[in-house]
Structure formats: structure tokens, C-alpha cells
């Protein structure tokens with residue numbers, strides 16, 4: 767299997783043959799013993815046709831300069847493709863952080879290459895819901911769906927590109943309102959149903975092609 771946009775390899779399955787990652791900073795963070803990494807981009811994979819049984823792309827298509835070409839490249843080099851992305855429309859409607867505090871983040875995300883781009887390229891692909899556990903150890907945007915206090919921590923927000931790339935006055939205003947709602951208990955009353963869930967559909971989707 768080839769892992770494209772592999773980053774530090776956080777989700778890389780054992781048996782990965784090679785990782786593709788353009789950023790030297792990310793490559794340097796790959797642990798000893800991880801699959802070798804090739805410095806390249808999804809849009810121009812340096813491999814012959816059909817050499818891998820599978821290609822994986824985890825939360826990376828929205829970073830690609832030409833996602834459609836990148837997806838075509840995945841399909842060129844591998845028999846099967848698995849892409850983890852998210853459904854922007856679902857997230858904009860169901861994730862409390864966006865609906866209640868920062869709809870501007872949803873507007874920004876609507877323009878990114880996420881689920882709709884992948885399913886436009888592969889209309890016959892299977893799309894599966896990937897629920898996020900309440901104690902998820904990674905720090906992607908919706909990872910803290912049941913731990914709202916986490917968003918008050920600047921270092922947590924800096925690690926979320928969907929927040930870090932927004933106008934920080936808007937983010938600061940949203941965080942101030944969230945802090946107030948947590949302090950007076952209104953967040954807890956409004957979202958009491960979430961506390962009973964151990965995992966939740968935050969909009970992340972696995973696309974199998």
C-alpha cells in the first residue's frame with residue numbers, strides 16, 4: 767500500500783510499502799521504522815501504473831493544489847483507493863462548534879476539496895461514516911466534540927488548520943462566547959445529549975473506491 771499525503775504517518779497501517787509526502791518538516795517527524803517516504807505530491811506520483819494493491823489518503827485531499835489530478839493518480843498506481851475526508855454540508859449543519867459559534871469556518875470549508883470533490887471524481891465509490899471516539903487522541907477539528915473546554919486552549923486551536931487560517935478576531939469572539947456558555951452551564955444544557963455518546967458522527971467519511 768502507498769500512503770499519500772502521509773505526514774508523520776499517524777494512521778499508517780503496518781505493511782505500508784511507501785509514503786508520499788511533500789513536506790520535509792513532516793517527513794522528519796516520521797518515527798524510526800516507519801515506511802520510507804518519497805518527497806512528492808499526489809498530483810505527480812513517481813510510480814508506474816498499477817504497482818500497489820491499495821492507496822490511502824487521510825485528511826489530505828483538501829491540501830492538494832489539484833485534487834482531481836491527485837485522485838486520478840491514486841487510481842492510476844493502485845487497484846483500490848481509500849480516502850478519509852469529511853462531508854462539509856453535514857458538518858456545517860451538525861457540528862455544534864460551527865452551528866453555534868463559528869459558521870464562518872463552515873463557509874471556508876465549503877470551498878475545500880473534501881467529500882463532494884472525491885465523490886464527483888468517483889461517483890461509484892462507497893462512502894462510510896467514520897465516527898470519532900470521545901477521547902480521540904488526535905487533534906483534528908471535530909476531535910473535541912465532547913470536550914468543548916479543549917477549544918479554549920490556544921495550542922489546540924493552532925493545531926487545527928480550519929481555525930488557524932481564519933480571521934483570528936472571529937475565532938476569538940467565538941471562543942469568548944463558548945467560554946461564557948461553558949461557565950454559565952448553557953453549553954451543557956444545550957448539548958446534554960452528546961455526553962451520553964462514546965463516539966459521534968462529526969461528518970468524517972471514508973471513501974472506498
Ligand SMILES: C[S@@+](CC[C@H](N)C(=O)[O-])C[C@H]1O[C@@H](n2cnc3c(N)ncnc32)[C@H](O)[C@@H]1O
Nearest residue numbers: 771772773776789792807808824826829830831
Ligand atoms: C492534515 S495532514 C495529514 C497527514 C496524515 N495523512 C495524517 O492523517 O496524519 C495533510 C498532509 O498533506 C500533505 N500535502 C499537502 N499537499 C500535498 C500534495 N499536493 N500531495 C500530497 N500531500 C500533500 C501535507 O504536507 C500534510 O502532511
